[in-house]
Amino acid sequence: MKRFGPLAVFIALVLALSWRLAHPSGTAVYSQLVDRPVPALTLPDAAPGQPPITAAAFATGKPQLVNLFGSWCVPCIAEAPQLKHLQSEGVRIIGIAVRDRPEAVAAFLGENGNPYASIGLDRGSDAQVALGSSGVPETFVVDGRGVIRRQFIGGIDEGALPEVRRALAEAAR
């Protein structure tokens, strides 16, 4: 019996490692700011002549979405129709254009439609890091008091729309 001890340990190790290979752990890094207020941000508006976007824009008394995107980001194109759909249902969406130029943002919106109430330019990814976001597209559900309630990592596809609506309804309570 004693002789089979090391073999048993070896088999247990192989089983554990192959289980992890078959069930890889997720690579998404979630923000620690969920259930905390949106950090104080001041972002220049992507549209010329508009006042900058400040933290006050995130606490309007009604739940809204904060969508991080980029004109250079391909999954953001796939997400655009769903955002447009949410906007047509009366959802207010604030855009944050990460590492972008105003002209490129304007061209992107011209091609894919503009679902945003306003868009902040985040040239150096500072707002992205302050929000605890690790990529684009990402969407935060913010309640009326400016508290982040949910984070959606990756593009919102059609299948995710009910979940986004549910999160907005929960944030309204």
Added chain:
Amino acid sequence: MKHFLLVLALIAAPALADTDLPQSRWANEQLPDAHQEAAAQALMGTLRCLVCQGQSIADSDADLAGSMRAMVRTRIAAGQKPDAIRAWLVSRYGNWVSFVPPVEPLTWPLWAAPLALLLAGLWLARHRFRRRG
């Protein structure tokens, strides 16, 4: 055929393109003060890149890692302590972003493992010596 493939390669756009905006100045430029740069380097080597998750932000070529390097250098140059910068990032991304795990109940096994393995090894070795003697 070769030419055809070359033309195809030229017109193909990368599937998930990165931004064409240049990196911030301090992403790839050292601070003029050698002490500050050393402190920034030491910190950057122990912060995990959020895109290339096995790499530190000092090693990663990802855009976000460049932005984080610029952030670390700017804050060090402004006189912030490395521990404060790490704590600020941990408050955004959790302990995951740091390569220096804190000592807390969840990580006790991690810190205890070397000691436990050493003790197990000694126990095994003692067993062997005794049999020979």
